[in-house]
Amino acid sequence: MPACLTETYSVAIEIGGLPVCLRTDSPAFLRLLEERYAGFVNPSARPEFEFEVDLVPRGKISEEDDVRVRFDSGTWSFERGDFRAEWLPALRRGRIRQWANPYSIDAVLRIVHTLLLARQGGxxxxxxxxxxxxxxxxxxxxxxxxxxxxxxxxxxxxxxxxxxxxxxxxxxxxxxxxxxxxxxxxxxxxxxxxxxxxxxxxxxxxxxxxxxxxxxxxxxxxxxxxxxxxxxxxxxxxxxxxxxxxxxxxxxxxxxxxxxxxxxxxxxxxxxx
Amino acid sequence: MKNPSINNPYIARSPMVAARLLGGEMMIMSAVDSTLFSLNEVATAIWQGADGATRLEEIVRQHVCPEFDVEPALATEDAEGFVAELAAHGVLLVSDQPISAPAPPRESP
Structure with missing residues (x-):
């Protein structure tokens, strides 16, 4: 289980008792996340999963208008026009490519939780x-x-x-x-x-x-x-x-x-x- | 395996579906495209008899005619239409040979 380092640009968001760590090199984006998920940020949590968030200039990132979620060779890939993400559950880590907005990360978190819940009967x-x-x-x-x-x-x-x-x-x-x-x-x-x-x-x-x-x-x-x-x-x-x-x-x-x-x-x- | 035109075929439940009997109604979901089907009582009886080892006419004779008091010829004709429709959606497998592919349970517990 990866530890969520208490460095400046990490935040652990705990939904349904499942902490997910998001890492960014942007302090402004970190603040955005902390405000967006206020009440669900748990600094003391040991995250189950960790995502690096790569921020890119605003623009189309994927050709997919609707969200697509596929699994291949141990990797989940999620994409929509405004983001592209990869998640390797076995390694408990992933990467998200998006521009600095709260909606893309929100979609990724929802997808991750739907996948985890599906195996738990939820x-x-x-x-x-x-x-x-x-x-x-x-x-x-x-x-x-x-x-x-x-x-x-x-x-x-x-x-x-x-x-x-x-x-x-x-x-x-x-x-x-x-x-x-x-x-x-x-x-x-x-x-x-x-x-x-x-x-x-x-x-x-x-x-x-x-x-x-x-x-x-x-x-x-x-x-x-x-x-x-x-x-x-x-x-x-x-x-x-x-x-x-x-x-x-x-x-x-x-x-x-x-x-x-x-x-x-x-x-x-x-x-x- | 999908060939509804076979005369008196063997039929089997596709492994690519999930099924559950709820309130007397058989619910079936295609795992391929998430299409949801619900079967009436007669169709449910055929579905439950679709073990891959029994021909359609025999399933109708064993499971439909005695239960629903219907003539075998008429019941078989109706059943052929139902089977063709579900086979077209990949929910039922149809063959002129017994089907040994692992079938899902008739319904989940």
Whole structure:
């Protein structure tokens, strides 16, 4: 396990309890990272993985418009127009080529976590998540479904884990559902990073806006389909695709799932306890 | 292996898929392109019988006709259409010979 040296231009970003060290020769970029991931920076962590970030002048770095994630000869390669990255999991290190912006590194971190979670039965999900009374509730849906609206309406006793991308992993300890949700710095329209804490998952709600607040049952197969549509996964890797499918089915079979039809007012939170 | 035009073929579940029975509905995902399929009860019975060692007509006779009270000829005709469609997506393997390639489980636990 590589140590994250406490030199000036390194920062360890810990999401889901997994510290990843980013190294740069730019103090300005380091500050950008520390601000972007405030609350998730852990100076005392021993990182599981380490990435060198090579900053280049602003411009197109890859011909790929959409993100591509491939594995070949022990190396993962990720690329999109604004970045190119290589990651050698066996050596616990990688390299990212990008211009100085927070979005590229954000994408790389999301990809790394999706790959790691796929082997652990977990996933990143298009979902807001929040903790109330020590239990985590997930609110899933694509853009416009109401994740940010619901997050904005949260009462003071609710702690927001994220308004955009939820981090879910199996963990039997203390979780009746067998899953735990973790805060993430991956923010949506709220533009506010989540709290860096975790809680056992109590339920998942698929969001739908409607004329009243109500909960509806969701048949298991439909729930699996909808869940799979909302799981972030980018890799062109048959083995991992199978694992993600099985993880989604397992989650559906264990976690209480509902459709939450809601008005955009705070009374909806009366149903979330 | 993909040849749905074979008369009364052997059929097998492709190893390049993952499958799971959820709420009585068989969900299948292609590991190649992440396409998701869901099967009705009849199609699920054929899927579960697709062991690579049994011909389609026999699968229909054993698993479909008694369960769903349908004539073998009609059931086989429907099954051929279903098999051709799934074979076109690489979800089922079709051959005039028994298929010995390792098949995935009928469904995951």
């Amino acid at each position: 996933f990143l999900l298009h979902a807001a998540s929040a903790v109330r009374n020590g239990r985590a509730f997930l609110f899933s849906g694509r853009s416009g479904a109401g994740k940010t609206t619901l997050s904005r309406l949260a009462p003071p006793d609710v702690t927001l884990l994220t308004d955009e991308i939820s981090y879910v992993r199996p963990q039997s300890e203390g979780a009746a559902s067998g899953y735990r949700a973790f805060g993430t710095p991956f923010a949506g329209e709220l533009a506010r990073v989540g709290e860096n804490l975790s809680a056992p998952v109590a339920a998942l709600y698929f969001l739908a806006q409607g004329p009243e607040n109500r909960l509806e049952p969701v048949p298991a197969a439909e729930a699996a389909r909808t869940l799979l549509e909302n799981i972030l996964f980018f890799a062109e890797d048959p083995e991992l695709v199978k694992l993600v499918f099985q993880s989604a089915c397992e989650f559906v079979s264990k976690v209480p799932l509902h459709r939450l039809v809601f008005l955009p007012d705070s009374r909806v939170w009366e149903m979330i306890r």
